Every structure is written in C-alpha cells, then in structure tokens.
Amino acid sequence: MTRERALILVALLAILGALAWSAWPHEATAAERVDRITSELRCVTCQGLSVKDSPAASARQMRDLVVQRVAEGRTDEEIRGEFRAAYGDWVLLSPPTSSWTGLIWLVPLAALAAGLAIVIRRMRAAVPSAAVPSPHELAALRERVAHEEALDLPQADGAE
Amino acid sequence: MGSPKRPRRSGTDPMPRWLRYSIVVGIAALVVVLMLSFRRDPHDIRTGTVNKPAAAFTADRLDGTGTLSLSDYAGKVVVLNFFASWCPPCKEENPALVRVWERYRTSDVVFIGIVYEDATDKARAYVNTNGVTWPTVRDDDGRIAFAYGVFGPPETYFIGPDGIIAGRHIGPVDEATLVASIDKLRAQASR
Numbered sequence: 059m060t061r062e063r064a065l066i067l068v069a070l071l072a073i074l075g076a077l078a079w080s081a082w083p084h085e086a087t088a089a090e091r092v093d094r095i096t097s098e099l100r101c102v103t104c105q106g107l108s109v110k111d112s113p114a115a116s117a118r119q120m121r122d123l124v125v126q127r128v129a130e131g132r133t134d135e136e137i138r139g140e141f142r143a144a145y146g147d148w149v150l151l152s153p154p155t156s157s158w159t160g161l162i163w164l165v166p167l168a169a170l171a172a173g174l175a176i177v178i179r180r181m182r183a184a185v186p187s188a189a190v191p192s193p194h195e196l197a198a199l200r201e202r203v204a205h206e207e208a209l210d211l212p213q214a215d216g217a218e
Numbered sequence: 219m220g221s222p223k224r225p226r227r228s229g230t231d232p233m234p235r236w237l238r239y240s241i242v243v244g245i246a247a248l249v250v251v252l253m254l255s256f257r258r259d260p261h262d263i264r265t266g267t268v269n270k271p272a273a274a275f276t277a278d279r280l281d282g283t284g285t286l287s288l289s290d291y292a293g294k295v296v297v298l299n300f301f302a303s304w305c306p307p308c309k310e311e312n313p314a315l316v317r318v319w320e321r322y323r324t325s326d327v328v329f330i331g332i333v334y335e336d337a338t339d340k341a342r343a344y345v346n347t348n349g350v351t352w353p354t355v356r357d358d359d360g361r362i363a364f365a366y367g368v369f370g371p372p373e374t375y376f377i378g379p380d381g382i383i384a385g386r387h388i389g390p391v392d393e394a395t396l397v398a399s400i401d402k403l404r405a406q407a408s409r
Contacts, residue, residue: 102369115335119360144367146266175237 088128095128095137096121100149108151266367268386272296272377273365277355280333280341286355288330288377295327295403296377297396300363302336303344305371311390316349318396323352326379326407327400332357334371376400379407 086094093110099120101112109117109124120141127137141149153162191199267273276287288296299315301308319329331354333341338356345354357363366375369388376385376399385399 116360116363120364122359123361123364141364143270144266144364146367 088125091128091134092121092124095124095134098138098151099124099141100145100151102145102149266386267365267375267383270383271381272298272375272383273362275362275365277332277357277362280331280338280345280354280356286330286353291328291330292381293326293379295379295400295407296375297327297329297400298332298366298375298377299329299391300332300334300357300366300368300371300373301344302334302371303340304336305334307390308372309348311372311392312348312350314391314393314396318393318400319352321397322400326404329353330355332362334363334368335360376403378403 096110097108099109101107101109101114101117101120103114103116104112107114107117109120124137127140132140138150147153272288274288276285278284279286301312315329323329329352331345331350331352333354333356336344341354341356344350355362366373366383372390374387374391374396375383376387378384384403387395387399
C-alpha cells in the first residue's frame, strides 16, 4: 500500500468516525433542550419567527419560562403542552401529526400524487400508439395499393 | 348514422371524469371554508383558553400596595384586561372601560387590569391620567399573559362566577360588547 493510499484510508476512517460520533444518540443537555423547544415554538408577537430566533421581549419571556420548566424537570411534551393549552396548535411552528391539523402534512403528498398522475397521463398520451388497423381500414389500404399498381406509377427516387 | 365526434386535441386525452369531479369538489370545499372564515368575528377567537378554567395567579399590584390573587374574586364576574401605556388601541378602548366600570363597580363585577410588557412608572402614569380606578397588577415576566394565551394588548377576558373563561375579545373592546358580555354572565349566575 502506497503512502497516499494509506493517507486516504486514514482520512476516510476519520470522516466515518466523526459521522458516527455525531449520529450517536446522547442525552441532551438542558441548554440543548431549551434550544430545541424554543426553535419549535412560535413567537406570539412576531411574524413567522421562532422563540429562539426572535429578539422580541415576549419571546425572551417565553424562553425564560422554558428554561425554568426544564430546570423543574418537565418533559419536552409537557412544556410544549403548556403553550398549546393557551395558544392552541398555532404556537407550534410545525403542526403536530396527532391532531386534525396534522392533515396538512398530507397536502404536499396529495399534490405530488396528483402531479405524477397528470405527468404519467400526458406521457402516455404523447407516445404514438401502434394500433392494429381495423378490417375496414385494411381493406381500404389494399384497395388503394391495388389501384396505384394498376396505374403503374413511377417508383420513388433511387429505386430501380 | 352516428353523430360526429368532437375532434381530440393532439397529444392529450380528455380529462377523466373522476379528475373533473375531484377538482369541482375541491374548489367547492375551498369556497365553503373561505365563506365560513369570513363570517367569523376576528375579535372573538374561541380557541385556547376559552371555555376552560381561568388560570390562577397572584401578582404585585401596580400601585405597590401588595399583591392581588384572582382567587380573591371567586364567585364574581371578572373582566380581565391586558393593556400597556405604549398601546394606542388601549387608549382607544379605555373610555368604554371607564364607563362600564362606573356602571358595575358597586355590583358583583370586578375589573382587573394587567400590565403587558411595560415599564412600571409608565404604566402608573397611564393609569393615573386615564381614570383607571380598578385594580391593576404587573406581569413583568409575562407568565399571566402566557397562561391566558395573550397575543398582544389590548385583550379582554370575561370570567364567569364559576371561574370559567366565557369569552375573549382581541383588540379594543367597545361599551356594547362589555355590557353584553357582563350581563350574560350575571344572568347565568342568577339562574
């Protein structure tokens, strides 16, 4: 094995090791939990911003409340549930799949299915069909050939 | 002899019947949803905390004379008003609140003002200059507002003698809405 190959192998192993380390499940710290929960909660006085990303005073207060609840030992679901009880599912940036608003997740799938159906239909329609002529059409074609032969028309260019 | 067929467009088949019906049903459903949405009063949002028990709280009085607890007013009709000195719609609704408060202040109706994201000195000045004589409390950490699901001032909640939030008004409230909501709760209580 050459030195270059050994270096490439070591680099690949290092990358794989780093990927495995990052993907390995580990218990989230309190700060990570606060970040995760606040990134899922909508700032109630902002336009489309999460509590984590908003500089608004109300977002800061919501973050403080989340910090306190995490310190009290509440689960993520309990903390989210506290805000949902007051603001409904609206306060979650991603609608939960467990409630009826979760049906909204089906909309892109339905749109994709409808789009695929239309594309497949158009592609099928665009392919020229090699349809077998009906007996009536076949008879007409034979009659036309016989007629042209009887007329002894000149053959196409290049033919002898 | 059959009737002449309509010529087909080249390269495409006619839309199947099920697809046409699906599109018509989809558009009809959309129209119905939009019609129902437009009929709703945007000030009256019956979600979140409405029809649920009012969240208990104890907070510092704005005038510095101790604390106030919602439980002190159990069995009464409570009008909870979130306001701030920096909020123009709050000033807009304030005369109606003052008039209705004067009308009911000797009865079983209680008004409680809750300061929303405001400096204490500014809130005190607002209260003193706008004739707010009902009890007001501070909510410096926003916990009361979060418990009630407040989006921003002004918001008014109507709590029945049973402790259940019967209604919620988002935006400046007028005298007629205040009186109607209070009288409805008082009538329920007297039954």
